[in-house]
């Protein structure tokens with residue numbers, strides 16, 4: 092098995108134990124495809140945090156397909172469910188980084204922004220891209236020190252200023268350093284502790300203006316980090332950020348800590364923004380580019 096598949100499998104163990112076991116048990120108990128089977132399946136999908144809307148859609152698609160293909164054998168339902176889940180999760184557009192990109196990492200406190208920056212840096216370096224990081228969370232000294240440690244682990248340079256300095260000035264310095272070194276990707280940390288929407292909007296707008304003015308040649312990407320363990324509340328957070336800034340991609344962290352990884356479906360559906368990376372653990376290699384097929388295979392135990 093490839094390393095990436097193993098990572099997905101290991102990281103999604105809790106969701107798989109909750110989901111695949113119930114699905115397999117369901118199909119082993121039912122001999123016929125009937126209303127009872129659909130009802131139980133519905134419960135399992137909702138229990139995995141897939142959300143009512145998406146669950147009903149999935150059941151509906153399943154029923155249509157089963158009718159169309161005249162399927163009677165229960166054993167043929169799981170592969171069909173797999174296909175439908177992959178279709179539900181797949182995003183056609185590609186929002187990934189260009190060779191010259193500036194990435195703003197945003198999200199509420201504690202979701203995993205700083206950690207993810209270290210992991211992302213490593214991924215980009217492995218893709219032979221040059222990386223620079225800007226310490227835009229100037230809210231507390233510890234944030235800068237923590238980011239410094241992650242940059243050391245990933246072996247990338249950090250541009251920072253002292254605690255309390257203006258975040259957009261740090262981003263400005265980061266842009267200048269990126270230009271001087273001809274860096275491919277500049278990743279910017281931001282503070283998760285800005286108390287209200289007005290402050291958050293003010294700060295992100297200011298940073299955006301600096302980027303638009305100083306680095307128009309770079310592709311600007313805003314990645315919102317969401318902790319998978321927060322469940323439906325993660326969707327509320329995302330809607331909050333969406334009112335404040337444009338979001339190009341979602342990074343769903345701590346999927347290893349939840350049995351309800353199905354949350355990925357309503358997040359994408361509600362926000363119409365793709366999940367681009369997933370966090371599957373605390374170590375530097377525990378971030379993966381999101382792949383719908385690998386994800387579904389992992390949670391269905393294929």
Ligand SMILES: Nc1nc2c(ncn2[C@@H]2O[C@H](COP(=O)(O)OP(=O)(O)OP(=O)(O)O)[C@@H](O)[C@H]2O)c(=O)[nH]1
Pocket residue numbers: 198199200201202203204205206207228234282283284344345346347348369370371372373377
């Ligand atoms: N298990 C697990 N833990 C994670 C993952 N990503 C981050 N964490 C942990 O989450 C905690 C918070 O991570 P940070 O990177 O400090 O989060 P942050 O968003 O920068 O937090 P603030 O700067 O306080 O807003 C740390 O203990 C990380 O190790 C993940 O994918 N899996």
Ligand SMILES: [Mg+2]
Pocket residue numbers: 204205206228234
């Ligand atoms: Mg942080």
